[in-house]
Amino acid sequence: MTADPTPGADPTTETPASPTGTSHGPGRLLIAVYAVLAIGATVRSLYELATKFSAAPVSYSLSLFAAVVYVVITICLVRDTPRARAIAQTGMWIELVGVLVVGTLSIVNKDLFTNPETGKAVSSVWYWFGRDYLFVPLVLPILGLRFIRSSKH
Structure with a gap:
């Protein structure tokens, strides 16, 4: 037998985490x-999109x-909440796959990340596995996924 919800409580509302x-x-x-990565990547990408998008649209779109x-x-x-944690976990998998794919492409297909006018590489957040961000984008999703798994509700 299952317990009835608290009188007056909304059963569709998610309960906060433990x-x-x-x-x-x-x-x-x-x-x-x-939060620091979110702010840094957002500010950087918006600036790049506003000022130099045509120079490297792939890099700047990936940063956004x-x-x-x-x-x-x-x-x-x-x-x-349980649902928010599931979404965060999905986002971390997307981040990890993105870092691995973009990092690999930035090494094996440098033309995708090159400014055609200058011939110089144009990095994104995940370029070279997050080199510009001290490789935090590569390590963080692994730590985040591990944290979520170890602190399941």
Whole structure:
């Protein structure tokens, strides 16, 4: 027999996470790092799109995509409900695959990330596996996925 919900409670409302979620300890650090990446990638990508999109549309579009992924993950980690955690986990998988694909392409197909006018490489957040961001984009989704798995509700 299942217990009835609390009288007056909305059964469709998600309950917040347990103390092992992102509101304590390492979860807060995870949110902080994702927030910094979200802000940095968003500001950088918007500036690049506004000022020099035609020079390297692939790189700058990828930076914007990465920024959106970071913003979604950050918001979901802050919300810390079961559904938000599932969305954050999906975002982390997208981030990891993106970093691996873009990182590999930036090494094996440099033309995708080259300004045709100058011939110089134009990086994105995930270029060279996140080199411009101290490789945090490569390591962070692995740590985030591990954290979510170890702190399941």
